Amino acid sequence: MIIKHPLLGPRDAAEFVYLGDANMIKRPEGFGENVEEAMYEHVYLRENPAGEHHELWYHEQGDRSWLVVTRNTLTHEISSVELARDVARRKGRSK
């Protein structure tokens, strides 16, 4: 499988490490109402779609960047690859 890195171009999947659901980025606030329930869902519950899936890949044997890869779990077709940094910023995270 080839992953088209947004900065480096097409790279072999062997250079990457797979983490899982990209929702890991959206860690809930640690204080406030219903924190325990939200944290339980964040840590333990995952979607397992037969189809399009947003997932985190780490370019360990490359530039050490985290990527959000949108992959179809039925066909393995990759429809988009973005830097996780950009995705997090778009969701309102600073830095």
Place this chain on the structure above:
Amino acid sequence: MADIPLTAAPALGDVNLTFASCVLTERTDIALISVATPHAGYEALAAKIKDVWGLSMPGASASLNAGAMRAIPLAADQMMLAFTPDGGLSETSVQAELTDVAYTTMQTDAWAIIELSGAGATAALERICPLDLDPQTFPNGAAARTMMEHLGALIIRLEADRFLLMSARSSAQSFLHAVETSCRWTAP
């Protein structure tokens, strides 16, 4: 106290192997300083290296050369400066220049550096390097961090048939074995 003389030894013992269509040599003349860009400090660092060495910031996948100094991209906001120490140019002087604009680490002895050259160099690399080394996609000056035989490696194309391969000094012999074996198979 006993007087024990210490002698610096190259990681691969100055290896120099000649095959039918390529030559594998250890480079022991290259000093390395890794440079991390501080948060929001890109402009200041770019101005500084331009001013001191006439060097521009390297792109994501291309190294840049200016005089004795080469900038090799490692990651977003990280690069390696490679140079041959000479006269006023040393690891200490380079780090001193960048004190206020970047975070630097001396890496000279952390890497083993192999130069692979000759008409058969690309063929030898094609067996172990997962990158597309076609001159269209990996032109002169191109640099990439990747892995070869499960070992993390940096590859830089100096010329059409001349490459620098860098890998961790701690596993340098395994890396040499991988490259050497590939050379033997493709250019016996």
